[in-house]
Amino acid sequence: MRNVSKTSYLFVLIIILFFLTDHCKKKLEKEETSGDETKKQISTNLSSNMERTWKRFVSAIQSDDAVEIKKLSTNCIYCTTCVTNTAKEKSSFETLEKKNFETAYDKLYSDFSYIPIDRFIREDKPIIFDSTIKSKLSGKIKYDSSWIKAADVHNQACILSKAKFKTAQKYQVYHIRISIPDDWVSLFLTEEITDYVFAFIQTEDGYKYYEFSQIP
Known part of the structure; x- marks a missing residue:
């Protein structure tokens, strides 16, 4: 009787684990296949130049090497979450939002979100690249690659020169x-x-980090 109980228990446990694994697998698959399929490649097969840049970037972030991070970045980073990622910044934005909602959101997705690289490294990097993110940078990544016109990037000289x-x-x-x-x-x-x-983004000096976003 005791052996039967143990066998039954193990059988039920295996069934539960199977359904948990299947559930999570489907959840991941749903995440990967949502949106534009061409932008959901799960791979670490970056171009050799981009792979070298990514490894340098990860090393710089994990060692808090501000000089190297700056070398690997454009003169500003486009980052909407950086506008409100501290209590003080959030309060300031909410004040502007109450005064003029449309202006606040126009600014949020334009001027406000182009963070000068020195400020980004000093104020936003410690918040974005916390211990959890740092620990994941060397692991499995997902990526998409595309060729886009300069005008479709960000019309800001701090990312690409006006001539470009x-x-x-x-x-x-x-x-x-x-x-x-x-x-x-x-x-x-x-x-x-x-x-x-x-x-x-590809530049004359190699690939440069120029934008951070968080979904959702």
């Missing part, structure tokens, strides 16, 4: 994504997966 925007030249852009959580136990316990996206 007047040409029809196209630039290769990589969006590298890290998903949290990424283990099946945590996925089962949470309703939402957050993607952290780091964008790099």
Whole structure:
């Protein structure tokens, strides 16, 4: 009788684990296939130049090397979450929002979000690149790559020179994504997966980090 009970218990446990694993697998698959399929490649097969840049970037972030981070970045970083990622900044934005809602959001997705690189490194990097993100940077990444016209990037001289925007030249852009959580136990316990996206653009001096976004 005791052996039967143990066998039954193990059978039930295996069934539960099977359904948990299947549930989390489907959850990940849904996340990967949502949106534009061409932008959901799960791979670490970056171009050799981009791969070298990514490794240098990860090393610089993990060692808090401000000089190296600056070398690997454009003169500003486009980052909407940086506008309100502290209590003081959030309060200031909410005050502006109450005064003029449309102006606040126009500014949020334009002037406010172009953060000078020195300020980004000093104020925003410690918030964005916390211990959890740092620990994930060397792991599995997802990415998409595309060629886009300069005018379709960000019409800001701190990212590309004004002269570049007047040409029809196209630039290769990589969006590298890290998903949290990424283990099946945590996925089962949470309703939402957050993607952290780091964008790099091709320049005459190699690929440069120029944009951070968070989804959702």
